[in-house]
Amino acid sequence: MIMNDNKMKQCHFCLANAKEIDYKDIESLKLFLDGHARIIKHKKSAVCSRHQRKLSTAIKRARFMALLPFVQG
Template identity: 35%
Template sequence: MPRVNTKGPVRRKRNPLHAERVSEVDWKDVDLLRKFISDRGKIRARRVTGLTPQQQKRVATAIKNAREMALLPYPHAGR
């Protein structure tokens, strides 16, 4: 007997950049970029953030630039 999906319909995550009407991601906008990094400083995955591939690439580049300018933390191993 085949398995039946009991979880219901899959909902797409809401795109946070569209919700805030952000057209261009800037590395100086630290408040926006903090939404896309974890508490340990890692960049969150696309399936978690709900961004398109192009937006995820721009956000990742902006986060890396902000890290170079010491505006955001680098990831660290917690113990």
């Protein structure tokens, strides 16, 4: 979910009124990873700082549980 610079940026999770970000929801977490399986910065992904912290925690948990790769090459 990469936003262009000319569009107005709004948090995807705030708009969806999401309380928690589930580490088992792999398809939504993959939207916030780049081609090398690195976490996209909040300026590119248009996620607020609160949800960026929760998102990075969920991605790290999914990596530890072997649901997401650490690196992709």
